Amino acid sequence: MKLKVEHFYSPDKKRIYNQWLFSLIAAEYGSISQILSFGMDRYWKQDLIKNLSVLEPVVILDCACGTGDLSIMLSTKFSTSKILAIDLSHKMLKRLVHRLKPFHAVSVVLADVCNMPVPHSCCDLVTGGYVLRNAPDLKGFLFSVYNVLKPGGQAAFLDFSKYSNSLLHQIQYVLLWIWGGFWGLLLHRNPQVYGYIAESLKVFPDEKMLETLMIDAGFESVATRKYLFGMIAIVFCRKPI
Ligand SMILES: C[S@@+](CC[C@H](N)C(=O)[O-])C[C@H]1O[C@@H](n2cnc3c(N)ncnc32)[C@H](O)[C@@H]1O
Known part of the structure; x- marks a missing residue:
């Protein structure tokens, strides 16, 4: 499929393009994410987990989980938590399922991040690796995350920063x-x-606009950690109590 400007401006077209793109690259995703990031992708994800402020999350939602790096790391750190991992690509999810061990409490669901199969105010933590740029509608996605978080719940997103x-x-x-x-x-x-x-x-919004979008969605304590000369960022935010 040829990438066109309209893929970024129409949520439906972006969703279709992403479904095609990530199914195409699912088999190589684990290695290419390391190659493209000079081996740092794993370290950034570990740093996201290390810097979370939630103590014992009961329910965690990993959005656009892909082959499940964050879901698996979360399940290892929070062994009593229930983790719901959602993604649009069946092929990505299949790879995640193959990586799971019996002790990983990860449930996998084929779903769109802008239409989450999760009740209101039920998550203690929402994470996402490279979901912000890929969400069909970024504002809609941030409102959905706000909606599914419990008051006081935290969200953390790793992505490229503009x-x-x-x-x-x-x-x-x-x-x-x-x-x-x-x-x-x-x-x-x-x-x-x-x-x-x-x-x-x-x-994609630049770093300042992204912070404004998060505050507009209702989040507080928006804090950013930057990597690779500011080209990569992890944004942490919280739903007020
Ligand atoms: C760059 S990969 C990141 C995967 C994983 N989070 C990680 O950090 O390795 C982006 C993922 O977003 C998923 N994705 C793209 N658009 C989506 C949507 N609308 N809803 C759910 N997942 C989506 C893709 O299928 C792909 O697995």
């Missing part, structure tokens, strides 16, 4: 296109497959 400075963003865009395009060309003869990362960031 520089507020337009020159820095241009540099970031070119670097990501070259790096992603190279791997897309090599593995799929299609630079857009991983060039998608750069394109999706182009229409």
